[in-house]
Amino acid sequence: MIDNLLVVVTGASRGLGRAIAIAFHSIPTSSVKRIRTILMARSIDGLKETRRLIQQEHQSDRENEISINSFDLGDLDNLNHTLDNMFETLAKEDTIFDRVVFVNNAGSLGKLGTCLESNSLAEMKKAVDFNVTSSLWCTVRFAQFVASTANQKQQQCIGETTIVNISSLAAIQPLPGMAIYSSGKAARDMYHACLAKELERTDDEQTTGNIKILNYAPGPLETDMMVELQSAEGLDVSLKQSIQQNVVDTNKSATALVRLVLENSFTSGSHIDYFDL
Numbered sequence: 001m002i003d004n005l006l007v008v009v010t011g012a013s014r015g016l017g018r019a020i021a022i023a024f025h026s027i028p029t030s031s032v033k034r035i036r037t038i039l040m041a042r043s044i045d046g047l048k049e050t051r052r053l054i055q056q057e058h059q060s061d062r063e064n065e066i067s068i069n070s071f072d073l074g075d076l077d078n079l080n081h082t083l084d085n086m087f088e089t090l091a092k093e094d095t096i097f098d099r100v101v102f103v104n105n106a107g108s109l110g111k112l113g114t115c116l117e118s119n120s121l122a123e124m125k126k127a128v129d130f131n132v133t134s135s136l137w138c139t140v141r142f143a144q145f146v147a148s149t150a151n152q153k154q155q156q157c158i159g160e161t162t163i164v165n166i167s168s169l170a171a172i173q174p175l176p177g178m179a180i181y182s183s184g185k186a187a188r189d190m191y192h193a194c195l196a197k198e199l200e201r202t203d204d205e206q207t208t209g210n211i212k213i214l215n216y217a218p219g220p221l222e223t224d225m226m227v228e229l230q231s232a233e234g235l236d237v238s239l240k241q242s243i244q245q246n247v248v249d250t251n252k253s254a255t256a257l258v259r260l261v262l263e264n265s266f267t268s269g270s271h272i273d274y275f276d277l
Contacts, residue, residue: 002032006097011106012039013046015223019254023060034063046071074130087145098159102142105166110180113234132185138193160210165192167215177235189215208266212268219248219274
């Protein structure tokens with residue numbers, strides 16, 4: 001039984017991020033007494049809709065608290081300020097969270113088309129800022145927050161922690177026409193795998209906190225991103241067909257992730273695909 005579960009999801013205004021947030025609230029009350037959720041994304045309207053859906057679909061006797069935080073994760077100049085505000089809010093709370101999950105989900109396709117068709121450095125930088133730099137920084141800041149909490153002499157308010165990087169088959173297999181997307185996913189995968197190895201080398205949980213890392217590839221999903229991909233002119237038709245033939249229901253993939261996190265039997269730093277479950 002988990003007394004207090006903290007769930008933080010980026011990119012929670014639509015698609016997989018929304019489905020993951022809802023899936024966590026689908027956990028039976030017999031397994032989790034209370035869920036504290038922080039939803040993060042650029043669209044305030046999308047975040048409000050995610051919160052509404054959670055409240056509508058999962059009304060129960062369980063005490064739930066859902067906060068929404070609207071900001072642009074690609075705005076690196078203000079990213080630290082936004083994260084500081086979130087951590088300060090959590091530090092002030094009296095709750096002892098015995099289970100914590102951070103889902104690093106936010107991302108975009110970036111420019112689609114062959115590498116030789118690239119014609120804008122600014123466009124490439126924007127995609128890398130959002131999909132790589134911001135993502136890696138969110139993860140390391142969250143890990144630092146958990147570690148600093150574990151180091152406090154006062155009663156620890158953060159328990160067993162899982163950091164989930166939403167990955168893709170594209171992280172381990174080159175997909176022609178999706179070089180920016182694939183490169184971003186590969187970079188995120190490797191960073192999280194390195195972080196997991198570094199944490200393994202530190203035996204003292206009082207120094208780093210009890211943190212596990214998971215790279216989860218959810219499969220090609222029925223989301224707005226899939227619509228964008230299928231309508232892109234720069235992608236090979238056979239690649240589009242291959243992706244479309246393997247489309248996964250977004251809610252099923254989100255539910256599989258939640259189950260994987262709660263079972264907690266995966267090796268930290270591993271890359272796990274939906275189709276391998």
